[in-house]
Amino acid sequence: MAWLKIEEVARKTGLTKRAIRYYEEIGLFQPSQRSDSGYRLYTDQDVQELKRVVDIKEVLGFSLQEIQQFLELGKRIEAYRREYSQATDPAVKRQDIREMREALEQQLQMVEAKMKKMVAFQQEVRNMLTQLQQIEETMEGKGEKRGFDDT
Secondary structure, three states, X not given: OOOEOHHHHHHHHOOOHHHHHHHHHOOOOOOOEEOOOOOEEEOHHHHHHHHHHHHHHHHHOOOHHHHHHHHHHHXXXXXXXXXXXXXXXXXXXHHHHHHHHHHHHXXXXXXXXXXXXXXXXXXXXXXXXXXXXXXXXXXXXXXXXXXXXXX
């Protein structure tokens, strides 16, 4: 397995080394390993996880706290899938699942609200582009008439 240093990870993810360290500090992300001298060592999987954090932040506009909650829910769901056959108290498990479902439904509502806003901005940009094209067409039309008038 090839280990990557923080500089390489920063380059591949577009994050600064400081941001990567901060994500580790707040528990959003952990490097796979540390060298004997304490340097952070990363895998390609770590890079993919950090890229996912960047995507969630940039595309969805989630705060770091919201990203952390989202990622933790994903981990909890995966753990439940693995441990389903070893259920301890079914009532407790049902309550946990209900809470996770409610949290995911809230996140889904937040994403849907952001998507509506994005669609509205998209339409605004399209309208502006249409207006600009109309201006260009008008200018071209006037330019052609002037060309004929000048001869």
